[in-house]
Amino acid sequence: MWMLILEGLAIGGLLGLTGAGGGILAVPALMASQGWTVAQAAPVGLLAVTLSALVGTFEGLFKRIVRYRAALWIALISIPSARYGVHLAGIISPVWLTLAFSLVMLLVAYRIFFNKVHDHENALCKVNQTTGRLIWNMKTALSLGIIGMVAGLLTGLLGVGGGFVIVPALRKVTDLDMRSIVATSLMIIFLIGGVSISAHVLDGFQYPILTTFTFVVACIVGMLIGRSLIHRIDANRVQKIFATTVIGVALYLIYTAVIA
Numbered sequence: 001m002w003m004l005i006l007e008g009l010a011i012g013g014l015l016g017l018t019g020a021g022g023g024i025l026a027v028p029a030l031m032a033s034q035g036w037t038v039a040q041a042a043p044v045g046l047l048a049v050t051l052s053a054l055v056g057t058f059e060g061l062f063k064r065i066v067r068y069r070a071a072l073w074i075a076l077i078s079i080p081s082a083r084y085g086v087h088l089a090g091i092i093s094p095v096w097l098t099l100a101f102s103l104v105m106l107l108v109a110y111r112i113f114f115n116k117v118h119d120h121e122n123a124l125c126k127v128n129q130t131t132g133r134l135i136w137n138m139k140t141a142l143s144l145g146i147i148g149m150v151a152g153l154l155t156g157l158l159g160v161g162g163g164f165v166i167v168p169a170l171r172k173v174t175d176l177d178m179r180s181i182v183a184t185s186l187m188i189i190f191l192i193g194g195v196s197i198s199a200h201v202l203d204g205f206q207y208p209i210l211t212t213f214t215f216v217v218a219c220i221v222g223m224l225i226g227r228s229l230i231h232r233i234d235a236n237r238v239q240k241i242f243a244t245t246v247i248g249v250a251l252y253l254i255y256t257a258v259i260a
Contacts, residue, residue, distance in 0.1 A: 001214065003033045008218025009225070012052050014245075015163065016226020017238050019056075019182030019189075024105055024164040026219075028249045034211065037094040038101060043200040044207060046155070048216045050193030052223040053163075053186040059227060060183030067176065067184045070134055070144055074166070075191030077145045078152025082192055085156020086199040097157075098257040104154065105250035108164050113243035123175040134174065143173045151188070156196045163189050164246075182230070 007029040014025065026045030030036055060066035089097065125140040127133065134140060147169045154165055166185045170176060176184070 004211065004214050005218045007033060008048065008215045009222040011049070012219035012222020012224075013226035013229075014222075014242060015049060015052055015186075015189075015219070016056060016223040016228075017182075017230055017233065018242055019163050019167045019185035024108070024246060025249060026215075027101065028253055030215070031253075038097045039089055039094060042089065043197070043205050044212050044215060046193050046200075047197055047207070047212060048219040049163075050190055050197060051216055052219040053189040053193065055220055055223050056183065056186035056227060057190050060186060063183070065180045065183045066187050067134055067180055068187060069136070071184050071187040071191065073141065074144050074148035074151065074188050075195075077148030078155070078188075078192045079195050080152070081149045082152035082156040082196045083199050085153045086196060086203060087156075089157050090203065092157075095257050098253050100157075102250040102253040102257070105164075105246050105253075108168060109243040109246040109250065111168055112239050113247075123173060125174040127175050132180075134176070147173070148188075148192075152192055152195075155192050156199065179230075 007026075011026050011029060026049055027038060027041045030041035030045055031038065034041065057066065061068070092100075124143045126135045128135050147166060150169075151165050163185045166188050167181055170181045170185065171178075174181070
């Protein structure tokens, strides 16, 4: 039980600091500590990350740094692909699902670690420097819509919040500052996660009450701690630590999948 609490605190803390990292680590953490498969761990991890993201969303809205129109648009576009992802998760072999999860983790970690996600000068989605809000046009709508489709599919398929894709993608296609990206990502994670959780419930998934409750509470506490520390820790350092952790977890999952 203590291992479960420590995992939740660490995952919630990363989610609060980076706007990502929670979901992508929650699933392997639960697999390791509870002996679950990806399909068993995904709904529990997603529930914890989604509720934690809700806490961060309220804070971001209060500080007016959430780009809520972008969040709503991305979440809306993600709904069909998230539902399809949940369906695929039920028919794909756990081994292949684990390997796919690991490869996605390695790709994202590589791009974050080597800082291949910044392109402010040629950003497709520009920010109005007067208002701080995104300038909406066809290019903005299409770019954010594609992010929503990919994030939704991965959320439903792998049980992750989608932040590990959303944050690098927003850094790539927009010139938003990091605080707005993190806050907006948390709102998107909450919205997309809510859809995927509903799909899991409709598909008959039964949550283990004690384990789920413990993990959710620990993640929320970790989220609050992470958000309180976000101004005291260098963002680039947090991203590098996150990327290194993700690489280690991905290699561990590949090893266990191949051995099994």
